[in-house]
Amino acid sequence: MSLQVTLKILRSRPHQEQRYDTFDVTVPDAANVLDAIEQAWAHHDRDLMFRHACHHASCGTCAVRINGREKLPCIAPVKDYDGGEIKIEPLRNFPIVGDLVVDVAPFFQNQEASDFIITRPTENELDGKAIAHTQGLDPESAPTVPFNRFENCVECGICLSACPTMSADYKFFGPAGLAAIKRQLDKTTDANEREKLLHLADDEHGVWRCHSAWECTEACPQSVFPAESIMALRKEINAQRFKKFFRL
Ligand code: SF4
Structure with a gap:
């Protein structure tokens, strides 16, 4: 199954007037909005500026506004937008570098x-137990491994x-x-x-x-x-x- 979607993306460059460009893309049924943005870049406009890295909400790099609400597009399913037009704009309150990229x-x-x-200091014992728990092992017999746990x-x-x-x-x-x-x-x-x-x-x-x-x-x-x-x-x-x- 695939979805047809129209992206309406705010385009900006320093000293140029802003405008919205629309891109019609086809993505798999399970695609997220970031996948659709990548399709627009790959098949329509290699000049489109956006940022991404992990694709699973652990880096926070791809943050934008989708239909006016701040979101991580890497975990925003395209199908949540009913296959209609999806408006994508950069975050507010930051200087815009270009298109969807802001200066953080x-x-x-x-x-x-x-x-x-x-970041938190190393919490060896705690994280050893947490890892064991997720693996279905006895937390009490968990090895202590150096692990630098990050905040949420x-x-x-x-x-x-x-x-x-x-x-x-x-x-x-x-x-x-x-x-x-x-x-x-x-x-x-x-x-x-x-x-x-x-x-x-x-x-x-x-x-x-x-x-x-x-x-x-x-x-x-x-x-x-x-x-x-x-x-x-x-x-x-x-x-x-x-x-x-x-x-x-
Ligand atoms: S608290 Fe951290 S993770 Fe939550 S929105 Fe702010 S910067 Fe992002």
């Missing part, structure tokens, strides 16, 4: 400036595109950044470290800039739940203030 450097610069890490966040930038605050404050830490601060906070009991993290989240471009639209959580393809993390940080900051005020 500001995202990583923001993370760096905030001085927190995205794949740094796709989707939450920054969906966030209404980002377009008003480009210095806003953003949902992914604030969620990362919350994860760090959950990992430490060190009072100084916790105070430093909460102080960071309390910045003028931190949690209080969020308008509670919850679009980030709605759009995040990896169940990071950034909005919930932002609300939890607010709670912790207020609790800390309360304690300080009443000298508890």
Whole structure:
């Protein structure tokens, strides 16, 4: 079985007027939107700029907007769009490099400036058990293997595109950044470290800039739940203030 689909893709180049180009492509029934974009590139226009790598939602590289909603096209089935026209545009709130490619450097610069890490330290024992479990083995007899486990966040930038605050404050830490601060906070009991993290989240471009639209959580393809993390940080900051005020 195959599907006929029309892609309507926003084309952009620096100093040129934007336009939409349409491409009629045929893809297998089980194809995802990224497969359709590749067909358009392979059979219609080798000048089409888009980004991709893993094809299974673990790199976050291919993020775009599909029919106005932020998505990873590598896991967005074409058949979910009823075989109709599919409009594909680049993420918002990032400079456009060309067509569907945006410059994600500001995202990583923001993370760096905030001085927190995205990856977890090695968790040998835990991951050995987790691997054994998925293989149907006894977790208790699992070997300990060096394994660098990454956070759920794949740094796709989707939450920054969906966030209404980002377009008003480009210095806003953003949902992914604030969620990362919350994860760090959950990992430490060190009072100084916790105070430093909460102080960071309390910045003028931190949690209080969020308008509670919850679009980030709605759009995040990896169940990071950034909005919930932002609300939890607010709670912790207020609790800390309360304690300080009443000298508890
Ligand atoms: S929090 Fe979710 S949407 Fe935001 S960058 Fe990470 S994976 Fe992407």
